[in-house]
Amino acid sequence: MTSYLRSWLAGKPPVATPDIPTVLKISPPGSDDEGEDTEIEQDDSVPAFPALNSAQRAATSKIPRILSDSALMPPPPVPSLARRTPGVPPKSPKSSSSLLAPASTTQRPPKPSKKRDKVALAPGHSPLDWAALKSSGTDLRGVDTLMRIPPSVLKQHRSKADAWSAFNGKVYNITAYFPFHPGGERELMRVAGRDGTDLFTSTHAWVNADFMLDSCLVGFLIPEPSTDSP
Numbered sequence: 001m002t003s004y005l006r007s008w009l010a011g012k013p014p015v016a017t018p019d020i021p022t023v024l025k026i027s028p029p030g031s032d033d034e035g036e037d038t039e040i041e042q043d044d045s046v047p048a049f050p051a052l053n054s055a056q057r058a059a060t061s062k063i064p065r066i067l068s069d070s071a072l073m074p075p076p077p078v079p080s081l082a083r084r085t086p087g088v089p090p091k092s093p094k095s096s097s098s099l100l101a102p103a104s105t106t107q108r109p110p111k112p113s114k115k116r117d118k119v120a121l122a123p124g125h126s127p128l129d130w131a132a133l134k135s136s137g138t139d140l141r142g143v144d145t146l147m148r149i150p151p152s153v154l155k156q157h158r159s160k161a162d163a164w165s166a167f168n169g170k171v172y173n174i175t176a177y178f179p180f181h182p183g184g185e186r187e188l189m190r191v192a193g194r195d196g197t198d199l200f201t202s203t204h205a206w207v208n209a210d211f212m213l214d215s216c217l218v219g220f221l222i223p224e225p226s227t228d229s230p
């Protein structure tokens with residue numbers, strides 16, 4: 001209406017309205033009901049691009065070839081672990097898997113060495129009993145004062161009834177400790193009357209002799225005084 005008035009005022013003939021195209025609805029062949037959706041099988045797979053049979057793919061070698069099943073890498077071999085019978089050890093050690101227990105576990109363990117066997121302590125001589133005795137106030141030193149002890153003096157105390165031994169420069173009266181020693185009295189007698197530091201350390205470096213024998217301290221080891229003094 002507005003365009004008609006404008007053209008009438010300007011003295012021009014009215015502009016013809018362009019034809020609106022008619023939308024035709026065409027039913028697929030075989031369908032009787034007009035406007036009803038046709039059922040299509042759902043497929044979410046992404047199509048290859050460029051298409052497998054396209055001219056681009058045939059013309060250039062840059063686009064990787066799609067491998068067929070026969071051209072693919074073969075699957076890995078079945079691991080030997082999967083083929084074993086549970087509980088049955090492998091026949092030869094070479095064929096055994098690294099995940100299996102070593103064949104040596106079927107052998108008997110070696111007998112413990114006699115050298116490090118502990119002895120059975122008499123009742124009332126446990127490490128706890130020793131700790132109680134040494135802190136009870138009982139005199140385990142046998143001396144009134146701490147002394148400077150040369151090796152010659154140390155050597156005089158080498159009987160079971162009167163045994164002194166030096167460990168790390170300190171001299172202890174080990175007499176009372178004999179029945180409490182987990183390694184036995186015989187082993188302990190080997191250091192009576194001498195410096196036992198090396199033997200002690202090579203046997204059980206983790207044992208704290210200073211703490212265990214603090215109530216038995218009698219003095220300090222000194223070098224032998226020289227006899228050729230004027």
Ligand code: HEM
Nearest residue numbers: 115116117118182183187190191196199200203207209212
């Ligand atoms: C007076 C100094 C010593 C003290 C306080 C002492 C203390 C001990 C203690 C606490 C243990 C038990 C260790 C554990 O259970 O781990 C032990 C074991 C033993 N000790 Fe001694 N020891 C002394 C000297 C010696 C010496 C001089 C020898 C050897 C000549 C010796 C030989 C052994 C042996 C063979 C055992 C048993 C095996 C072991 O436990 O490894 N000990 N001793």
